[in-house]
Amino acid sequence: MTIQYFVLTTLDPIVVSESNATVNNQMSLDFIPGSALLGALAGRLYRELSDEQSWALFHSGAWRFGPCYPLQDNRLALPVPLSWHHQKHAPVVAPQTSQFAEHITNHAHTGFVREANTQYVQMRADYVTAGAQRIRVSRGQNTKTALSAQTGKVAPGQLFTYGHIDPGQQFVGFVAMDPQNTELQQRVTNALNGEFRIGRARSNEYGRVRIQTIEYALPEVSDEPDRLTLWCLSDCAFVDAQGMYHVMPCGEDIHPQLKGASLDTRHSFIRAHTLSRFNQKRGGFDSEQRVITRGSVLSFRLSSAVPRQVLHEISQNGIGTDKQFGQGWVMVNPAWATQSNPCREAVFCCDDIPTCGAQSLSAEAIRNLSTPLIDWLRAQGTREQQLRERAMWVREQVTTLLTYYRQARSYNHVLPSYQAGPSQNQWRRIADLLNHASDDWFERAFGRDGVADKDSDHICKASNDDYGWGIRWQGVDGFTHFAEASKSLFCNADGSAIELVLARQLLEQICRYELATPGGLKDMKALLDKQKAQSNEEVTQ
Template identity: 25%
Template sequence: MTDIVISAQTATEGEHRSLNFIPGSNFLGILASELYNNTENETQNYDIFHSGKVRFGDAHILYNNQRSFQVPFSWFYPKGGKLTGDEIFMSDFMKSESRTHLIDKGIVLKQARDGYFTSEGIFLSPKKIYTQKSGYDSEQRRSRENAMFGYEALTEGSDWQFAVDIDNVDISNDIINLIKKNLTGEKLLGRSKTAEFGRVVIKFIDSVDVKSSIIIPKHQFLFLYAESRLVFRDKETGQPTYTPAPEDLGMPLGANILWERSQIRTGMYAPWNGKRNSRDEDRVFIEKGSVFTVEVTDAQEYSTEGIVKGVGYYRTEGFGKLLVDPDFLDFDQETGKLILSLKYPPPDDKNEVAAPETILIKWIKQQELKQHSDKDGVLREVDNFIHDYGDKFSNVTKSQWGSVRSRATQAKDADVLMKNLFARPDQDKQTTEGDLYHGVSENQWTEGRDIFEERIKTLMQQKVNVLLFVEKLAARMQKKGGDQ
């Protein structure tokens, strides 16, 4: 109904960065504000808020009634590209041939970290708005000096979904109905609820049962995807740890975490307790989106009851949720390519505001399409040149190709690059020789220099991006290091 402020930190000054999800502790707090003051039924309060039998999950943005997931950190995509449209790889499971193929094409992979997606591959980013505020001096009846701060908020009008997990065997239907009644309707959550933020409407959707077991084949790799943030403690010291044991993740005996094939990110924050109006102790956690790779050595049917109820600490507040082998981590065993591909929602979707089709917008879109096609054309030219003439440069060293690449990235246009590489003293009264005609390195360039120069001139006439061509060519040849 209104923008909501879900700050990543509990600080009261400076910038307030918003989370991309709504932590389950907010829904626990809503219910506690309705029920906890009822001291006549302490057993009921204990069952709901302290027993661990009722767990309030995080809320994630919805698209077409499908919930979204944080992008897994095991996804990698080409640097400079996008998750939408480009190929996505499970880098830790790529074979050397596939990795070499990418290197030969000058492609460097980058870890995916931000964004959400649905099971159908729709890529989402929750919309946010930033509001600047100032503290108020009630005595002077004006803004307080040196008390500026800002809120980043999740925008109104979006749909979100969360789940409340309840152990039906231990919790009566009367308590379940009480939870539904007091958790639905118009509520307030987040920060600045007494101002213009935090008003939401919560509706009950449906009840579902959860599968209690899976069959694990021997020597099977399992992926454990952190659906929520995870908190673990060392069993001996009681201190927080980022390296849980397999049994901490609900895995059976004989399981082994393959850390070299896992992708983990961590964080820390100090939670705010509204009842005590103070902060709790700092929590160090493993970020949602982290992926554990686990090897199981014994074939068995394995109960996932421990995982369904959550792992680690603070499960009542939405921590500790894992997914076992979700479909969105399936990949081609030969190439390491992800089976799922991502795309943006249609521009008329309510989560994505369509840009007006002005003349300027149309021109910008045309330029983006042209740049994309230009880059593809340049890469094809690079492939063709290496195929046809790569052996002409067998004497050129990696450092010499590195110098050429540096010239291409620093030159302001193709003419400057041509002079820097190919100028002779008798050309245009120039006294400085080009790099390929200068010093002891000239002999290494002799066999292929003229071919290189003529190809660049031809591409200039064809209006091809010569700077990009030379940059990509030099990068490829530098990696080959003269062993064409």
């Protein structure tokens, strides 16, 4: 087989669902299946090819369209083997890194011995690079609603959710070509370069990808004298003599020259699932198939050494049936198969992927993209960030004000049944002033520097209000009163007045409760804690 590798970059969210069902919310796959690429290429080439060429490329099974797996830092990531286990409650990755922990064990290794009183957990997710780095594909969900064709309005009860692969990520895939058809090879290679739409909902802002072919080849396989280990990099399907699908292959199912090989069930780790493919010709689903899940490990005992040519054919041609959909891709005798602790050395042999020819989207490039929509979204993000910062500043100022109230009550030994500090009505006088204020709102609220209270008509006067604006206490910088302390809340660091919009937001928060009473202080504290928790949750999301 002639294998053409390519780098696929997601430009839009890609909807590749785990199920083809049209009801309920569908979860997204974390890879791009080969059938998606087969369909995209068929849409571009089918009308241009002759019937014979179309049959050879898309229907004969001689051409294989492999799954696309994530690429990060020029390194290909492959499904984590199911023979890998970690100790229960122990971290899977090293602290503050994405490297798999060294305590992870490979139970397919013949020399592995289980530790007493240790519980092991099978690893069934994520991807691993040759350097034992854990890779996760970024995914998301979008919820939409259907529109009624009769009214043009939202149809009741018609919410649906798309799970998708996020844009801006790179994947590596391949097409295994028939070496005897050089003309068709060239046409497919040329057609692979460019933009495609794949997956579901392609007419609704989803599915756009860019593909660039690259020159690459996986390293040659290694051989072992008495054992054959196959790492299933994609789903694998096997059919017995009666035409039934099964998940316990014998040596002959792998290659005709492996008749003497037997499956070692003790050191094999197989998971399976069922699927039914839709047959467009018949307008219905095919028979249910039971296939071995990607990541499974098949270990065979050998009666005699296997020629390297046989191992090469298994690696190049794949195993099982339905290989045109990307099934049957395996790695023969990977490096981790000879290690009890596979993450201490190279997991598998793989050179860095050359992406110089592929158009990758770096984080900086994405930040520099400029379209009307992207510019509007950036402006919205900046506005939301400003709103969060203002809300945080208001909470900090109100928290400081609560401290003033408590210090004043404590210093003056005010009983809980009495009020201490400015009342809610006094704060509302300032709020009313700001709603109709001119540029001199700050002086009308707190007075001018160097002008006595008796010579001014501002609101916050310490004189003749001993338990309101004039209540005093011992602060950090000496004695102070509420009029002076409150003034500092509405000042910038240079002593100038804060923006009018900030002052209004601050007073809106202050006027919610009667802070001159212990009950009002308690209610305000609960409100601030709730707002802080909601803000932290929004940032986390």
